[in-house]
Amino acid sequence: MLTPLFEAVRPIPAIALVPVAILLFPADEQGIVFITFAAAFFPIMVSTRHAVRALPTLWEDAVRTLGGGRRHVLWHVVLPGILPGVFGGLSVGMGVSWICVISAEMISGELGVGYRTWMSYTIVDYPAVIVGMLTIGLLGWLTSAAVELAGRRVTRWLPRAEEAS
Incomplete structure (x- = not known):
């Protein structure tokens, strides 16, 4: 029943929801949570x-x-049969949500690594920009690794490529 609605909304990039998030949550970081949720x-x-x-x-x-x-x-x-697909979606969703949370922090945030990185850029503090970029990369890698580890633990019963050879 909701599929037509979801399919109509799905092509809208989550970062395009920034104006909507600012209108719905004008003075709070909840707009960034909204954008991140929509992205994932x-x-x-x-x-x-x-x-x-x-x-x-x-x-x-x-x-x-x-x-x-x-x-x-x-x-x-x-439930056990769909777990590999769910964790595949979680992995993709994690990557997309990182892109959107950092972008949303840069556009409308007052906190976060994206905000700090953007502020460093605006005051021409390029070493801090590089540190921000490295921090974003490290946090993205750690969260992706956490999803991968959780997926491997939950689907221990699946044969792995290294076991097959």
Whole structure:
């Protein structure tokens, strides 16, 4: 039911929501949270939707044949089956949300690494700009690594490439 609405809104770049965020949250950093959420939501939603559609119906049929109910199918087939897709979406969403949070901080923020980096640029403090860029890169790498680690721990049952060879 919501798919047409989501598909109409999805092509709008999250950073284009900055004016809307400023109007909705004029004196607060909540606008940056709104933009970051909007940036991460759609990659995660699309990846999860595709993961659910890619599940073999044979798995559900097998569990139902063995007497499993809807709740059992959901918890023991659907959720574990979509986890790789969900974590793929989380990984993409993390990258996109980092781009948007830094951009939003530069445009309308009063706090954060993006704001500090932009302020350093405006006062021509280029060493601080480089430090800001390195900090952004390090934080982005750490958060991506955290999502990857969480995904590997949650999907331990999946065969890994190094195990196959």
